[in-house]
Amino acid sequence: MNLDKAKIYVQGGRGGDGSISFRREKYIPRGGPNGGDGGSGGSVVLKATEGMTTLIDLRYRPHQTADNGQHGMGKLRNGGSAEDRVVRVPIGTVARVHDSDEIISDLDKVGQSFVVARGGIGGRGNAHFRSSTFQTPRVAEKGEPGEERTLDLEVKLIADVGLVGFPNAGKSTLLSRTSAANPKIADYPFTTLTPNLGVVRIANDKNFLLADIPGLIDGAHAGSGLGHDFLRHIERTKILVHVIDVSAGDGRDPIEDFEQINKELSLYNKRLARTPQLVALNKTDLPAAQDHLQKVLGYFGKRKVYEISALTGQGVNLLMTSTYRLLNHINKEIQKKSSQQKPMVINESRPKEKIKVTHRKNHFFVEGKEVRRAALMTDFGNEQAIVMFHRKLKRMGAINALMKAGVQEGDTVQIDEFEFTFNQNSNG
Known part of the structure; x- marks a missing residue:
């Protein structure tokens, strides 16, 4: 079961009906209309909530419907508006119209919310329709139905840095070595079937969020080996740390593995191929690594690579410090570009709707x-x-x-x- 995807049906509440009522009091035989307005229906709102990691609750409760507004009453009493139905989702949740690529919301910040189905407005009571030529209006508006739609939700991790590499390259071990995360680790491929997150602390107030993405295989861009489920989690990352098993475990070729992973990233999303990438040559503590290390170093030439052992910790601090420095530089560039952008002017006036x-x-x-x-x-x-x-x-x-x-x-x-x-x- 994929816990970070869900299909849900959302419906806003119907607005309450306006009231048809007239003032009826002693000595006032011809009291005017005094029907109140109906209340607005509640809306369905998605809200990014800290601490949530999956959409499992919505898989068991796919129908999310807001309450209706109350009907208007006599004596100019308006019906009460319904409360919104707030649907809590993990940070990083993307909502699409069902069976389409149309994204209607991308909740990537804590507390961010978006109305996915608006409640209907309440109908006006007959008190609104009195005029000099229409003294006794026996008419009121019905409440407007709420919006309804079917949505596809998926969670994309919000991480600064993503670990990529073939299965069993040592990514989970590296995550556990550098953070307080405790991923499942064993000596066989696909131990990690869901992404794991950890906070890497370099020093006080110097940290970043690191994601261990499950191992990719040939054809991942087309969905092989749960490829789509894994690849979408690194779309938001600013840096990739490419972990290579330089010991050539399971008879693999470290250089071919490196090229294949980059090919899969490019085929899935061209932007991923342009994401800054640090190369970590892992398992250098194993005797078999020495048989391949010089060949791999020769392949990379003058490019900076990091020789590490996630198991013993050798070279890991240097890798993480370099990662933080690069991330800090990227964040400063992003802030610089943001400050140079002109503020967007929003025109509040609505153009007349074409019929x-x-x-x-x-x-x-x-x-x-x-x-x-x-x-x-x-x-x-x-x-x-x-x-x-x-x-x-x-x-x-x-x-x-x-x-x-x-x-x-x-x-x-x-x-x-x-x-x-x-x-x-x-x-x-």
Whole structure:
């Protein structure tokens, strides 16, 4: 079971209906409308939470639905709005629309949150619709349905540095040597089946987060050996430490291993191939390593490599210190670029929504967010509500759009799931 992936269905709460009510008191025979508004439905919110590492809870509770808003009441009493449903997820969780590459949120900071399904707004009570020519409105709006969608969630680790290499190269041993992490270690491939994290402390206030990524194999970029599950965890890292078994254990060739891993990284994501990489020649404490060490050093030429033994600790401090220095340099460059960027100006004004009209013979289809909302909040069993709906369509420009498309009296018009016969006047 993959615990860092989950498919969930989210639905915002429906807004409460507005109330149809009139003031009824002694000596006030013709009290005006006093129906209150419905409350807003709750939204479904993803929140990045410290301490969480998997999505296992959501695999067992894939349906996340927020509560509905309360209905409006008489005496101008508004219904209460529902609380948001907060879904806690690990830091590094990415949410995509189901079966697509459309990313709607990437929660990479503690406490960061994102609304993935908005609750519907509450309907207005009849007190809103009184006018000099409409003294007794027996009409109110229905609450708007909440948004609903299916999402694919996955967790990508947030680590500064990632350890990569073939299975059994000694990455887990290196992680346990340099941090307080306690990964499972044994002398066979694929001991590590899930990424492990550890904090490497160089000195006071000098530390970084190190991730032990499970061993990669030939074809990992195409998904072989759980390749996709492993590779996505190093997409965010700023540095890669490439661990090579220089003892050529299991009859492997250290140089071929190095080239194959880099090929897999490049095929999966071109950016990974450009990520700064430090090379660690591991297991130099073994006699067999001396048979291959000079050949491997000759292959790298003048490139700086680090001869280490994760088991004994030889050369590990130098490797980690160099890693921290490089990371510090990269972070300063990132901060420098960020400070040079001009602040983004956000235009708060919304452009007027375009209404789309299509038709087949005498059947016309009207599309648009505001038009759909107006239809969903209309009580089509109420004649006064239908008149108000027609007026709304006029104000939005939907009636003009229909006429430009060639609609005639008596033609069928459909908005979302609602169908009605077109009447240009409709008492409006």
